[in-house]
Amino acid sequence: MRLGTTDWQESRQRREGLKVGLPAGPETHDSLTSGAESCSALRAFDGSGRGLGVQSKDVVATADQVKALIRSHADGDDTRFYAIAMQVAAQAARSGHGKFAQELRELVDQVKARAKATEPVRGPKPVPLAQPRGELAGLLTVSYPKTRVSDMALPAALRTRLDRVLTEQRERDRLRQHGFSPMRKLLLVGPPGTGKTMTAAALAGELGLPLFSIQLDGLITKYMGETAAKLRVVFDAIQATRGVYLFDEFDALGGERGSKNDVGEIRRVLNSFLQFLEQDDSDSLVLGATNHVGLLDRALFRRFDAVLEYALPTQEIATRVMRDRLALLDTSSVDWSAAAHAADGLSHAEIAMACEQAAKNAILDHTTTVRDAELVAALEERRSTHA
Structure with a gap:
């Protein structure tokens, strides 16, 4: 099949990759824009998929610039990506394609603004792992x-x-x-x-x-x-x-x-x-x-x-405190109702200290069983101290 002049020029551009006016077709365009929002600066097509009117004989972006755009995107170097895109816009303006140049500049500005709006807010410095100095x-x-x-x-x-x-x-x-x-x-x-x-x-x-x-x-x-x-x-x-x-x-x-x-x-x-x-x-x-x-x-x-x-614990809360503090020991002999009554009027901290005392007594007696009388006695001792 015989190619027209324009078709022949575009085919030659694809083969040689020396200089491109606009992306050669939707496939090329998609390959340049996939994976990152910043690449939307290269979207040089209008809503119908047609180009913006730049002829293939005009130089808008060199092959080196396109490769540099892709490389900077792959490296995550947004600053260089934007700079190259602006170079392409300036080159297009010098070639007489002011509309394309302006649209490309606006795209770059939009992408930069969107990136700035979505970047994490810079908070205070990281938590230190040292004493205050x-x-x-x-x-x-x-x-x-x-x-x-x-x-x-x-x-x-x-x-x-x-x-x-x-x-x-x-x-x-x-x-x-x-x-x-x-x-x-x-x-x-x-x-x-x-x-x-x-x-x-x-x-x-x-x-x-x-x-x-x-x-x-x-x-x-x-x-x-x-x-x-x-x-x-x-x-x-x-x-x-x-x-x-x-x-x-x-x-x-x-x-x-x-x-x-x-x-x-x-x-x-x-x-x-x-x-x-x-x-x-x-x-x-x-x-x-x-x-x-x-x-x-x-x-x-x-x-x-x-x-x-905050208030002094109810009997229900007091029982929870005691059960938690004595969870590693045998409390099967404890009358929790009597213990909660003995804990009435004590704070969480005082109940915890009484439990610790009862637990130590058990351990020093070479047993893991907390005796009911020992726990009640420890609670009453804390109450007398509190009084």
Whole structure:
């Protein structure tokens, strides 16, 4: 079959691969554009599949440029890919094909903008695996807990709220795409030993984050007159390194401003803390823990996303704590109802310590059986200490 002039030229271009005006056909076009969105910059066909009107005798992209485009795409070098595509556009413009050149430039700009919009948000630097250094070393301590929420004996309502915090943290990027922020500023209130500190450890363990602890009362005492400046250092760390930051003994700065027992230092520290907390927009979780919620300044509450209340365990929860703590020993002789009654009024921590004492007694007696009387006696001893 005899080929026309244009057909002969295109056939020769395919064989020699020296210079191509546009991709020789849909097959060539697809081979250049498959596998990566960035290659859409080479889509030089309109909706009908026809070319943009550039004749084969005109030079738009050399064979070397096409090979360089494919090579840069294979190497994942988007910067070079875009640069070569822009060279092709400039060459097309010089050859009198302004429409094609403009469309190619627009395609490159669209792809670059789309890539920028979908790239992962740059967050704080990776979690460090070392102790705080310099000034921070005297302000906080760090640990890497493996605790899980499932390790805690909690009321169902509190467990549900903690699960919600974790869900929002794990889906924080999705929430932000829709204009919302995840819960991350939490105030934990309740009697000593009811699980506030363990909650901080569990959140850190669940999210794979370090737990940074700040003892506010010690901070104020140690750095009298400089506490506000030291808090600035801590909040700079909160911004720089994602983690769970626990401000323990929170009532140390939470007193009502203007009360008769107020001192100037506490008032300055509280004002600074409120300001830093309000301005903080980091990815870290900031937790305040207090045993005396009634002492807190009301202005503190509205700075937190949620207030989680902890209470002394019910008999049901107390039984769960004891069973968990003694799970590796034989407890078949334990009257759980009597033990739960003996645990009434004790905190989770005190019950755990009583269980530990009963377990040690069994081990030292060369047995793995926890006797009912031993457990009840240990609980009553903790109660007398508590009283």
